[in-house]
Amino acid sequence: MTIDQFVENFADLFDNGGEINAQTPFKELSEWNSLMALSVIAMVDEEYDVSIKGIDVQNAVTVEDLFNAVKGKL
């Protein structure tokens, strides 16, 4: 898995995801809420066959942090 592909998959979940990059603190995005977190978990499950938990999302600040959490479970 590559960080670029992960960022693209992540950004696709948002209506206005064009500006999202690896360093984006995603919880500060206006579209972010706890329901969006479910979409992220579903995307990771579908694209990478990895089950991330709430704590992984809670501990991540940037998209790259989340990428690293997923990579660590591969």
Added chain:
Amino acid sequence: MAFLHFNHIRIAGFGAGVPKNVVENDEGAVSSDVYSASDFVKTTGVRRRRVDFELTTSDLCLPAAERLIADLGWDKKEIDALIFVSQTADYFLPATACILQDKLGLGRECYAADVSLGCSGWVYGLSYVASLIESGTIRKAILLAGDAKRHYQVRHFDPLFGCAGTVTAVEFAQETERLCFHFGTDGSGFDAIIIPDGGARNQVSVDSFREEEFEGKMVSRLQTRMKGMDVFAFGISTVPKSIKKLTTQYNLTLEDYDYFIFHQANMKMNEVIRNKLKLPEEKVPYSMPDFGNTSSASIPLTIVTELREVISGQKTNIITCGFGVGLSWGTAAMTLDADCVISELTEVQ
């Protein structure tokens, strides 16, 4: 491995009772600082629910059971087992199953017990009654399952959940299709859905009533709290695997099944599960838009509200899967014959 199969079990009928009172999931009912009512409805799929602050689960099960027994034409004295699956029992003790044996007018030679499970509970309960019927003299049994009025309630119900009590009638049959199950448990996730206080571990104290923030909501320690993301991740990974294990163990083909009735967790989770299994929309009925997540009632309630008019009078192959609090899950594959009775929905007030 927990696979079970039965060769002499016939599902005779289904019934369900819900409160007459309807609550719409508008801005008044969905109070959250982190999302709007419309976002909530869009994600969960729950537009409205049946809610009552007086009726207990057994109050909803009882009239539904009376109706189904009448529709079946069963003699109550022949019903030798009653299993009540719920996490909202009438009392801490005695078991609600004993109270229901008396209220229904079943005989004293009746096996009756409560089972404390939630979302997976109906599937587990069905395995209990099937095991009882194949193991001795019991020929007819009823499984009552659901959740309603909580033991302690503040302000309003969580907008995801609705109240319902169901009944499933099961009997011995010499010639019938095989009923098979797969079960699993992961107690390491025991706190993913939990009411922390009020049991023996954390007895009720003054602090139990104090509200604290949990995942963006203010809740007391006597209310259900759910780690939504963990439960979601659990559901979407566990359900497809459990179904695949069952079909592999018993050489079943998904295409042979007419309907897949899942626990009605929330629309987002259930749709991910449906897509992972590549099931067509028309084979996966949902009661959650009108009734919410109804815990152990959700599978039989969906059969009553969504399939009654469609499958009555015809042989139908179904796969069901309950999953959630515990964490606990169970999958069952079964055939409903053309004579299976599905009672009309009972509205209770």
